[in-house]
Amino acid sequence: MIVNETNRYAEDFLAHQKEKILTQKKSRFQKWVPTTSNDVRVYLYLLMMMGIIQNPNLRMYFSRKHMLETPFLPNVMSGERFSLLTRFLHFVDHTNKEIAKRDPKLYKILPVSEYLRKKFQKVYIPGKEVSVDESLLLWKGRLSETRGRCVYMDSFYSSPDLFQRLVQRTTDASGTVKITRKGMPIDLKKKLKKGEVVSAMCGKLVALKCNDKRDVSVLTTKHSDEMQPVSRKGGLEFLNKPMCVIGYNKLKDQLLETFLLERKRQNAWYKKLFNRLVNMAALNAYILYCKAGNKKDHLLFRINLVNEIIAKSHGQNLEKCKGRPSDTDMECTRLTGQHFIQENSKTENYKVLRRRCVVCTKNRKRKQTRYRCKNCPGTPSLCLDACFEQ
DSSP states (O other), rough: HHHHHHHHHHHHHHHHHHHHHHTTOOOGGGGGGOOOOOOOOOHHHHHHHHHHHOOGGGGGGGGOOTTTTOTTTHHSHHHHHHHHHHHHHHHOTTTTTHHHHTTTTTTTHHHHHHHHHHHHHHHHHOEEEEOOTTTTTOOOOOOOOTSSSEEEOOOTOOOOHHHHHHHHOOOOOEEEOOOOTTTGGGGGOOOOOOEEEEEEETTEEEEEEEESSSEEEESSOOSSOOOOEEEETTTTTEEEEEEEHHHHHHHHHOOOGOOOOTTOOOOOOHHHHHHHHHHHHHHHHHHHHHHHOOOOOHHHHHHHHEEEEEHHSSOGGGOOHHHHHHHHHHHHHHSSOOEEEOOOOBEEEEEEEEEHHHHHHHHHHHOOEEEEESSSOOBBOOOOTHHOOO
16 A cells, blocks of 8 residues: 555656656656565664664764764665655555545545554553553644543643543543643642642542652542652652552653654654554554563564564564674675676666765775676675676
């Protein structure tokens, strides 16, 4: 689906912009070639790696500067190819008016979201306590309700009015709250000394403010204002904490925040949402992995996951890349394998792409060539003369 719609959208775009693109000699769109399922898998791998290795902007991932480079990423896919895939990434036929009628707000990402939603529902049933991840995308729409459960949320969402509405729908809620929210008790707006606690109740709703190191305000319909002793400093010291704060701390983990895939400057909302859905799928896979009795760090799980993706789609294994980088595998192929010269792929106007020769680059020379060795790992571009012999 993603492969077909991305290629369809790219073809339509290039057909409409053909004259303009041809007049620009250095237009990146001239280098577009149709994508494949392997291409998309590698693209997903790069997205997930970018969640693990955080850089300020995308260009830095493909930098060749020694201080900034992430060597494996540009070897798997060039920065230019990644940029083009991001530009043309599509999930629906943009000329199909029927799908827009089904869901006018989300139709551009609808097939992906529906597929993942069905998969999530099939493999996992939530328990009574549900945490609304605090790192959710900025969203001004409505959130779906979950009857008969307790929802833990961040101060971005919580308010006395929302909690009262949830109680009416037999749903408890608990979470931090901004003291300036409409409906918050006046007594909670005064500053507290260390160790002080003040609370107010309205029916089932409890508003509480406490000070340990700083003021913390909490709303809850699940807990009372009772306190519970909590050990500190290895059990040498005990401190009384409100039950609602203890419960919130257990379930507030921002599991997606640590490995964010979307970027603030990403303009296309549906691509930003797609990145979030990929991240959610990876997180849910980790939750199921833990539910099955496995014990593995979240970071290590993600590293192993992307290693499996790249091994299946690109024939390389990241686990081999440990310690000091080695050219042993490539050297063996170079000395014992057969080598065949092949022209680089062609652009839409049938011009052969020219890429930098890997041998010249290693010798600090800037030279481009239209040829490559099709059998060597990574199909390196090489000059026909001495560079190919080397």
